[in-house]
Amino acid sequence: MPTFQTTMQRMTSWLFLAAALLFTMMHARAADNMTIEVVGAGASQYPIAIAPFQSEQSLPQALTPVVGDDLTRSGLFKVIGAGDLAPMPFAPEQLNPAALTGRGAQTALIGSVIPAGDSFTVKFWLVDLSNKNVLLAHQLSARVSQSRRVAHQIADMVYQKLTGEPGAFNSRIAYVVKRGKRHELQVADADGYGAQTVLASNQPIMSPKWSPDGGRLAYVSFEEQKPIVYVQDLASGKRWKAAAFKGSNSAPAWSPDGRQLAVVLTKDSGSQIYLVNTDGSNPRRLTNTGDINTEPSFTPDGRSIVFTSDRGGSPQIYRMPVSGGGGERLTFQGAYNASGKVSPDGKSMALITRTGKGFQVAVMDMASRQIQVLTDTGADDSPSFASNGRMILYETGSRGTLAAVSVDGRIKQRLKAQNGDVRQPAWGPLLR
């Protein structure tokens, strides 16, 4: 589909319908208060017909509605209903392309579910309707309780086949919800389902960061009346202090191999960046310049750390080797640049830059150093790339809400929550 590939924006954008459901689950009676704004979409969209899979109603969650929702929210697909076809095609040889091309579809997703007790197998095909070529034929097996996860995997495969880039539907997000004095660290699927509170506290929680394998979160908790960095294993709830030195311990960042954390400690002088092992052992100081060095973030190759420092008189983003020392200034445009996060492909960096509107999410091209503001909001914070690098999830507003923006700024999504601040989001890795 060359026309689409040349004209489409290549990014996903899910999340927020989802987040509404997340809040529905947490606050069944508050669902009416949620509004989702989606601004922008691909200039053109892949028109895909999705036929209900045979026997998918036997699952706790039918698969194709989830696949359709994922693709629709990405802004890159136009999902065309095929639920009224008779007979319903469940395999390529049963497909009558004319019935679907007449509705504007160029491809069709069809399949069938084979239940097997508390497990199931799904077979599915993506078919090019112009020539009946099978673009994708696949089979997955899982427990029925994993229906949603399987659907997200199917959506990721369709996304990759048609856009040529990996999807990120099968991933999770973490964020902090504050309602009155109560602070909750929550984890949800990237489409907002299945929200779980993994930590509840009467003191602030900050800076959740996913381990590269998605199994742990590092975060800052003030439960002892000061910031201490913890690591928590999500499955067991087991948690431990990864940095609890005298003074403040903050801003954890995982190394790409998951074996070390960069943290900010004040035990010596000023706020300085250290590396620690994830069990908190062996702290090694990396910075020596300036009063403030914070917001460390590893580059994807694991060789460098970008961070924010006041060493030049205003907050700017620097890069230093993971062995520490030195630091090359990366940002020169404007008087406040912070929260640098290098994209998964290493070619750009998300950041927060101060503009006439306040603090906004921007991307900087690592080669040209040009900064492009992506949002039209004014109190943005905590930018976090999706695993495929297409979208940036962030917090916005003085009363925190979550939003996402495509890396070219064309697709913007925003969740408005009436109840409580939702802050400091972090987008996790693709689940396997």
Add this chain to the structure above:
Amino acid sequence: MKKVALSVLMTALLAACSSTPPADPNAGKTTAPVTGSETKPATVDLTQGSDLNKGNNPLTDPNNILSQRRVYFDFDSFVVKSDYQALLAAHAKYLLANKDAKLIVQGNTDDRGTAEYNLALGQKRAEATKKVLLSLGVPESQLESVSFGEEKPLEPGQTEEAWSRNRNANLVYKGESAQ
């Protein structure tokens, strides 16, 4: 740093969020295995603890200068103004008379800018305040400077007045619970 498993704190909601077993790897022929990553996370609940606020004592007596705990800062400033000399001198005297007392200086900022950078800004305010106490002879061992950044604003608003209230260092004695 030693591992601390706070199992006591986790019990409250564990029952409601028990793990789901991972997928059976033998469940049918699979071309791309779906593994057990759906395991539901457990919940740790810290909200049930009790406050440690103490009864009547000079630190909380509203007629005693020791009950004053906030040192306010100008915009983008880390200079402790002379207005706070008497307040800090009183706390220094208390600390020198009560060698077991430990003071935590908590820095705070307004909410403009990023939360992690603001945590470091608040630390600068806490350290400036701590330096005054050190200069008054309080031993380092009785002092700790930490930061809450923008996380605990006194005033939630987005006005110059609220912001100026939120730029402060808060003096909290160990064993007290902060605001």
